Amino acid sequence: MSRLAGKVAICTGAGRRNGLGFAILERLAREGCNVVVSDLGSPDRFLGADNIGATDEMRAVTDELASLGVGALAVPCDVRREPDVKKLMDATMERFGRIDILVNNAGVGYMLKPFLENTLDEWQLVLDVNLTGPFLCSQHAARHMIAGGRGGRIINIASQAAKSGFPHLAAYVSSKHGLVGLTRTLAIELGSAGITVNAVCPNHVTTGLGAKQNAYYAALRGQTLDEFMAAMRNRIPLGRPGMPSDTAAAVAFLASDDAQYITGEAMNVSGGEENH
Ligand SMILES: NC(=O)c1ccc[n+]([C@@H]2O[C@H](COP(=O)([O-])OP(=O)(O)OC[C@H]3O[C@@H](n4cnc5c(N)ncnc54)[C@H](O)[C@@H]3O)[C@@H](O)[C@H]2O)c1
Structure with a gap:
């Protein structure tokens, strides 16, 4: 398959072998796409070592992707920090000279707690990673896509939690609902530049x-x-x-020319569990 030959895709939060981000980049690479693996790199106060893509693992998965015969680059980036996001885009431009596909995949969803016990810090962290991160990454990537004049694809990894409520996940559910709102608005604003913006909602x-x-x-x-x-x-x-390959296949479709007339969608990948 070479549907995406010569294109360049960035995926955030993609530095863990078991994560959806790696599965997405592996699928895009198998379709001929050059890939930029990005992840947090080092733990912080909230995001412990067992919950993040560390620099060593990120480098290892990048080597694995390069072995598929495409260009592969690892760039640490905390999506909450605008200087990091700018560096991610600049490093991609320096290595590949173009950005065609941005997959906003980085997410925090394991802080399960009753709503009445949620602290403001926890709420803020989830909103910052899951919603402000895609805002920053999309804005910086879209500027390069517009300057390149070739259009582009922004694909947001939302969730079933973007359409339904779940107990003990108030911040996560709110952030994913917000991500669909961002998707729909960017689809309208960026359409004239040939940039499609869609969300994938795995269960x-x-x-x-x-x-x-x-x-x-x-x-x-x-x-x-x-x-x-x-x-x-x-x-x-x-x-x-769901399997990571189900989400990866949906992303590859939305990234391809086959999906050139699809924008503003929040596509379920849920085996029919979610039906709205
Ligand atoms: N696994 C599921 O069941 C499921 C279902 C629906 C949606 N999703 C979504 O898919 C995406 C990937 O989740 P996953 O299941 O692979 O989990 P995961 O925990 O393996 O991946 C999340 C990644 O985000 C990274 N990350 C966290 N904070 C970051 C930050 N500030 N900057 C950059 N990266 C950061 C982590 O390091 C990690 O690599 C998330 O957005 C999640 O909400 C997952």
Whole structure:
């Protein structure tokens, strides 16, 4: 497949082998796309080492992507920090001379807590990463896309939580609903420059932060993880939870010329579990 040959894609939060971001970049690379792997790199006060893509892992997955025969670059970037975001775009331009596809994938979704116990700091962190990050990255990437005159693709990794409420995830659900609002507005403003802006809304993927959410909800309901997963499979019309490759395939489609007339959409990748 070479649907994306010669294009350049940046994906944030893509430095972990088990995460959706890596699966997305692997799929884009298999379609011939050059890839920029970005992630936080080092832990901070809220984002502990076991929850982030560390620099070593980011470099290792970048080498793995380069072995597929495309250009691959690793750039640490905290999406909450505008100077980092600017550096991410500048490093991409310096190496590849163009930005065609931005995937806003970095996200924090494992701070599950009853609403009445949520602190303002926790709320702010989730909003900063999940919503302000895509605002900053989209703005900086879109400027380069417009200057390049070739249009572009912005794809936001939202969630089932962008369309439905979930207990103990007030900030996450709010940030993902907000991300769909950002998607719809940017689609209108950037359409004249040939930039499409869409969101992908996966349901439960059992890797990455999805695994943490599943473990939390199983305990909350007094179920074993196996019981919780069995109930989930029963609920999903297509009979299984999502896989990273499902989301990656949707992103590759939206990034391709086949999706050139699709913008402002929030596309479910949920096996029919979410039907609005
Ligand atoms: N796994 C699921 O079930 C599921 C379902 C729906 C949506 N999503 C969304 O998919 C995306 C990826 O999630 P995942 O499941 O791969 O989880 P993950 O925890 O493996 O990936 C999230 C990534 O974001 C990075 N990140 C966190 N804060 C950052 C910051 N400030 N700057 C840059 N990067 C930062 C982390 O380092 C990590 O690599 C998220 O936006 C998530 O909300 C996941």
